[in-house]
Amino acid sequence: MKGPISQFIEHHYRHFNAAALMDAAKGYETHLNEGGKMLISLAGAMSTAELGISLAEMIRQDKVAIISCTGANLEEDVMNLVAHSHYKRVPNYRDLTPREEWELLENHYNRVTDTCIPEEEAFRRLQKHLHKVWKDAEDKGERYFPHEFLYQVVKSGVLEEHYEIDPKNSWILAAAEKNIPVIVPGWEDSTTGNIFASYCIKGELKASTVKSGIEYMMYLTEWYRANSGGKGVGFFQIGGGIAGDFPICVVPMMYQDLEWHDVPFWSYFCQISDSTTSYGSYxxxxxxxxxxxxxxxxxxxxFIVESDATIVAPLIFAWVLGQ
Structure with a gap:
């Protein structure tokens, strides 16, 4: 028996984007019921939008097998975990003048739409712990992926004293507990990646200590080969960009470049995007x-739902979770 959210969706969401949402949710559920696995990709600022409130439960209930996300989404879930009370909401963000934007910068607030990330506060609590795991690995001659370093930090418990939200609402904590793979293409394009680069420029760390995007593609290739049997792997894409573009290419790469002709296609596809169909826009x-x-x-x-992922994704997840 479905819960009240699902009943509401099924009753009211009958046409246009609402119907696309309903169809995509039912397709996701069918895919899992038939033994399939699901990749979810996170672009945009989904972690800052606190998608972890619904995504973490999806991870705990094995409704997602692997995640691909930007470096920003990887770090920002943890930043929200340890510095939530310092975030600042700006409901009138459309009315801000350049001077008011500058004042936010001077107060160490970086604005994402209506939400300002307190980078000073968040990174004061995170940076030293990341530096330690980077340095410890390098001293031992070990190398890890960006998500593996973050898993080391959150699993160690050093951040627990700083938790400012219910930890059940952090998708990174849920993913670390399940040890699910997180593919992070272009990790260098994130605050943590920039910090790591600065240590490399200063000669304190070696760039090779953090594994690269090419190694992520190799890792994803192995994972896909091991998990695409039977019903196969579905692809649930939130937003556009590298978080979706990178992992979806693993299939044609294996078929065309490796000439492995037994590679199954992605077996479900849904994209939530507010980028409407246009000329040359991927x-x-x-x-x-x-x-x-x-x-x-x-x-x-x-399926394609042309709408705001902060509205659509929690509703689809609620359906899949039977809420």
Whole structure:
């Protein structure tokens, strides 16, 4: 029996983007019920939007097997975990003058739409612990992926005294507890990546201590080979950008470049995007375009919900969780 949120969606969401949301949610559920696994990709500022409130429960209940996200989403979930009370909401963000934006900068607030991240406060609590795991690995001649270093920090318990939200609402904590893989393409394009680069420039750390994007693709290739049997792996894409573009390419890469002709296509595809169909916009490309790139099959269930992911994703997750 579905819960009240699901009942509300099914009753009211009958047409247009609402119907697309309902169809995508039912398709996700069917995919899992038939033994499939799901990759979720996180672009934009989903962690700052506190998507962890619903995503963490999806991870705990094995509704997602692997995540691909930007470096910003990787770090910002933990920043919200340890510095939530210092975040600042700006409901009138559309009305800010350049001078008011400058004042936010001077007060160490970086604005994402209506939410300002207190980078000074968040990184004061995180940076020293990351530096320690980077340095310890280097001293031992070990190398890890960005998400593995973050897992080491959160699993060690050193941040627990700083928790400012209920830890059940942190998707990184849920992912670390389950030890699910997190693919982080372009990790260098994040505050943590910039900090790591600064240590390398100063000669304090070696760039090779953190594994690279190419190694992430190699790792994803192994994971996909091991997990794409039976019903296969679905692809649930939130937003556009590298978080989605990078992992979806693993299938044509194996088929075309490695010439492994037994590679199954992604077996479900849904994209939530507010980038409407347009000229040359990858994020605005309809799913059928992916057939021509060797990513999706003719009969792969395909859904696109052209709406705000902060509204759509929690509703789809609620349906999948039976809430």
């Amino acid at each position: 994020s605005g490309a309809v799913p059928n375009e992916k057939i021509t790139w060797g990513k999706l099959d003719i009969d792969t269930p395909k």
